[in-house]
Amino acid sequence: MLKLEGVTKRYKGASVNAVDNLHLEVRPGEIFGFLGPNGAGKTTTIKMVVGLLAADRGKIVVNGRDLAADPLGAKRSIGFVPDNPNLYPRLTGLEYLNLIGDVYGVDGATRKRRLDYYLQMFELTSAVGDLIQSYSRGMQQKLALTGALLHQPPLFILDEPMVGLDPRSAHLFKRVMQEHVNQGNTVFFSTHILEVAENLCHRVGIINKGQLIACGTMDELRQASGQAGSNLEKLFLELTDAGGIDEE
Amino acid sequence: MKNRLWTLYRTLLNNHYGFSAAKFYYIKKRQRTWEPLVIVAGLTPAVVMGIVFIWNLTEQLFIGGLAFGQPHLALLNGALLVSLAGLFFGFFSVLSAFYFSTDLEVLLPLPLKSWEILTAKFAVVLTGQYAINLLILLPLWLRYGLLAGVGLGYIVSAVVVFLALPVVPLVLASILAVLLMRLVNISRHKDRLALVGGFLLVIVLVGFQFWLQSSLGGDDPELVMEQLLGRADGIIKAAGRVFPPSVWAAQAMAYAHTWQGWLNLLYVAALSALALFLLYLLGEKVFLQGLLAGLEGSRGTGRARQVELAEERARAPLMTVASLEWKLFVRDPGFALNGLIGYVLLPAMALLPLFGQKLQNNPFELLALDQLHPLVVAGGLALYFLFMTGMSMIPATTFSREGRYLWIIRSLPLDIEQIIGAKVLGSQGVNTIGCLVGIIPVAYLMGWGVGEVVLGAVLGVLLASALAGFLVLFDLRKPMLDWVNPLKAVKSNLNALVGMILGLAFGFALGFLLYGNVQTGTLWLIPLELLAAALALGALVRVLIRRWAPQLWARI
Numbered sequence: 104m105l106k107l108e109g110v111t112k113r114y115k116g117a118s119v120n121a122v123d124n125l126h127l128e129v130r131p132g133e134i135f136g137f138l139g140p141n142g143a144g145k146t147t148t149i150k151m152v153v154g155l156l157a158a159d160r161g162k163i164v165v166n167g168r169d170l171a172a173d174p175l176g177a178k179r180s181i182g183f184v185p186d187n188p189n190l191y192p193r194l195t196g197l198e199y200l201n202l203i204g205d206v207y208g209v210d211g212a213t214r215k216r217r218l219d220y221y222l223q224m225f226e227l228t229s230a231v232g233d234l235i236q237s238y239s240r241g242m243q244q245k246l247a248l249t250g251a252l253l254h255q256p257p258l259f260i261l262d263e264p265m266v267g268l269d270p271r272s273a274h275l276f277k278r279v280m281q282e283h284v285n286q287g288n289t290v291f292f293s294t295h296i297l298e299v300a301e302n303l304c305h306r307v308g309i310i311n312k313g314q315l316i317a318c319g320t321m322d323e324l325r326q327a328s329g330q331a332g333s334n335l336e337k338l339f340l341e342l343t344d345a346g347g348i349d350e351e
Numbered sequence: 352m353k354n355r356l357w358t359l360y361r362t363l364l365n366n367h368y369g370f371s372a373a374k375f376y377y378i379k380k381r382q383r384t385w386e387p388l389v390i391v392a393g394l395t396p397a398v399v400m401g402i403v404f405i406w407n408l409t410e411q412l413f414i415g416g417l418a419f420g421q422p423h424l425a426l427l428n429g430a431l432l433v434s435l436a437g438l439f440f441g442f443f444s445v446l447s448a449f450y451f452s453t454d455l456e457v458l459l460p461l462p463l464k465s466w467e468i469l470t471a472k473f474a475v476v477l478t479g480q481y482a483i484n485l486l487i488l489l490p491l492w493l494r495y496g497l498l499a500g501v502g503l504g505y506i507v508s509a510v511v512v513f514l515a516l517p518v519v520p521l522v523l524a525s526i527l528a529v530l531l532m533r534l535v536n537i538s539r540h541k542d543r544l545a546l547v548g549g550f551l552l553v554i555v556l557v558g559f560q561f562w563l564q565s566s567l568g569g570d571d572p573e574l575v576m577e578q579l580l581g582r583a584d585g586i587i588k589a590a591g592r593v594f595p596p597s598v599w600a601a602q603a604m605a606y607a608h609t610w611q612g613w614l615n616l617l618y619v620a621a622l623s624a625l626a627l628f629l630l631y632l633l634g635e636k637v638f639l640q641g642l643l644a645g646l647e648g649s650r651g652t653g654r655a656r657q658v659e660l661a662e663e664r665a666r667a668p669l670m671t672v673a674s675l676e677w678k679l680f681v682r683d684p685g686f687a688l689n690g691l692i693g694y695v696l697l698p699a700m701a702l703l704p705l706f707g708q709k710l711q712n713n714p715f716e717l718l719a720l721d722q723l724h725p726l727v728v729a730g731g732l733a734l735y736f737l738f739m740t741g742m743s744m745i746p747a748t749t750f751s752r753e754g755r756y757l758w759i760i761r762s763l764p765l766d767i768e769q770i771i772g773a774k775v776l777g778s779q780g781v782n783t784i785g786c787l788v789g790i791i792p793v794a795y796l797m798g799w800g801v802g803e804v805v806l807g808a809v810l811g812v813l814l815a816s817a818l819a820g821f822l823v824l825f826d827l828r829k830p831m832l833d834w835v836n837p838l839k840a841v842k843s844n845l846n847a848l849v850g851m852i853l854g855l856a857f858g859f860a861l862g863f864l865l866y867g868n869v870q871t872g873t874l875w876l877i878p879l880e881l882l883a884a885a886l887a888l889g890a891l892v893r894v895l896i897r898r899w900a901p902q903l904w905a906r907i
Contacts, residue, residue, distance in 0.1 A: 116380045153762045157905045178764035189755045193682040194675075205671035206763045211664055 466634030676777025736811025741854015
């Protein structure tokens with residue numbers, strides 16, 4: 104569903120690559136967790152996949168379409184929720200959702216059915232006619248999520264989706280991801296909450312200093328690190344070279 | 352406390368004008384170093400020409416004024432100009448800095464008094480005003496000083512006047528802005544009210560100035576001149592009616608060596624101090640309430656919202672993005688007040704002379720606008736559309752205004768050519784309606800026919816759309832996305848300035864062509880020439896968009 108081959112990105116004026124020769128494959132029908140310390144390159148990678156940043160080198164293929172050669176085709180397969188969803192504050196929630204629906208060509212009947220479902224689930228029905236500037240951060244996040252799912256994208260990408268959510272909303276987000284995969288789609292998300300990744304993901308990838316240092320199921324990661332019975336937190340600290348903090 | 356205010360001022364100043372960002376990019380990172388060079392190279396000729404103009408005008412006014420025993424006419428004109436400009440433009444700067452900048456959410460939780468926030472923000476606007484005033488007043492005062500052979504007293508007076516002069520107009524602008532926002536923020540529809548209130552205030556300001564001007568000498572230009580120059584105290588009284596501190600400032604400098612000069616200087620300084628005290632009171636009593644009411648989000652009530660969830664008719668992406676462009680511009684008071692004011696102001700300035708004066712002496716008749724050939728009218732109207740699309744700043748700042756929200760449109764499956772098309776469509780929707788709102792009443796009063804207005808509008812839309820396409824592309828080249836205050840995306844944006852200059856330049860070039868047609872009697876050529884110009888410019892812009900837009904879009 105998503106394939107990155109040797110993807111590299113260096114920001115202007117930087118001395119090191121933000122993402123360095125990244126190879127990664129996310130398979131259809133799986134929930135893939137993308138982990139890494141702050142500044143490891145998670146958001147940069149996601150931004151390149153959704154077309155917000157151009158890769159310096161390498162190839163990104165989304166649902167069989169090369170992002171560089173057919174960016175619109177690739178984007179049509181993606182639904183994206185960024186880490187900090189800055190939504191147009193002077194649009195109403197419904198206007199924002201209709202913008203997304205129109206651009207993705209979601210017909211009226213389907214749009215209504217899906218909006219009814221998601222808005223009710225996220226308890227936004229009564230607020231959807233209000234300006235987004237009156238929404239809380241959590242409400243904006245849920246609105247962005249609704250917009251991203253409106254066209255039922257084969258690949259659903261979320262950057263740090265759990266940040267700032269209350270427990271109920273976090274639970275709903277996890278439920279939505281699970282449902283989306285159950286319908287035959289794929290979810291790719293970055294997170295710092297290792298518990299979520301451990302419980303929800305079929306596979307995880309760990310990126311550090313722009314390079315993928317581990318990728319696989321929990322069992323595969325344990326095997327590779329030779330730490331049978333370890334939890335993801337311990338593996339993560341070990342792999343990202345931050346294990347020393349335990350001893351301090 | 353002093354240090355706290357100073358730190359706050361410095362931080363806000365730095366943020367407002369992007370000094371740290373400039374230092375970081377141009378000096379530390381050594382990136383985009385060509386930018387300041389291009390800006391300096393671009394602005395230098397205009398600044399030099401402006402200084403030369405002021406220098407020569409000062410000399411003429413000095414000599415002319417000498418004949419009437421008023422050699423300090425130039426000083427008075429300078430003081431009056433910067434004061435009125437400060438009041439008019441300061442209103443928008445102050446409104447934006449006080450109420451529409453997002454840094455307020457950072458500042459309010461800090462242990463700062465509301466008058467400190469207000470004062471620091473006021474000082475930032477004032478600093479900008481000083482920079483503008485310096486460019487105008489320095490050559491003027493220098494030339495005057497050389498001609499009049501002034502002494503040390505003049506220099507001392509000049510320093511005090513320079514510091515004090517912009518204070519009163521900006522405090523007046525602040526009072527208007529604070530009172531407006533206090534009233535507006537009570538309402539749930541505050542954005543709409545801010546917009547309407549802003550427009551009304553501008554019209555009132557223009558009307559007030561017009562009333563003052565006409566009260567000088569009614570509609571008789573000779574009487575005005577006589578009042579201005581003919582009597583020893585004519586000019587003083589006339590200017591005093593418009594803005595008394597400008598008279599005190601001029602007299603303080605002109606008679607710097609006498610007790611009368613020092614007394615006037617005292618008036619200027621005292622009034623500025625009083626104005627600052629008023630500002631302090633305003634900060635304590637009214638500013639915070641208006642600000643808090645403005646920041647208060649109106650939570651959804653859910654009333655009858657389900658009705659809107661009826662089955663929506665899917666629209667073409669082009670129309671959706673065009674309507675997005677329209678909504679985002681019109682709903683933001685910061686954008687709309689600056690971009691739309693011209694559509695209201697120009698017709699208002701054209702129509703005001705008709706009220707309170709004898710119709711047979713109105714300026715339209717002086718220009719014989721009601722006797723123009725229909726094709727000349729159509730041509731003129733078309734050029735108005737073209738000119739206004741640059742002045743509105745809508746196409747020239749379209750990507751800049753998206754700011755941090757640009758990710759939405761960038762992550763959607765939309766072709767950049769489609770996006771540019773939608774943005775041109777959206778901007779031209781605003782431009783067309785804005786122009787027609789102004790044209791229709793004038794056309795009615797002048798008795799212009801429907802045919803010439805429609806022809807002018809059609810040609811105007813074509814011309815303006817072609818220019819808008821270029822301006823959208825120009826903004827895509829380097830959009831100003833990093834702003835806290837929305838006003839920065841339109842007012843501090845070089846792309847907006849380029850848009851205005853291009854609108855003006857194209858307007859003048861085609862206007863010159865029209866003038867040629869009038870002179871040679873080839874009026875029938877006017878619509879053909881304008882159509883050809885629109886098609887040629889449109890074709891060129893299309894080629895440029897195809898060639899450059901995808902690369903520029905990917906590079907952002």
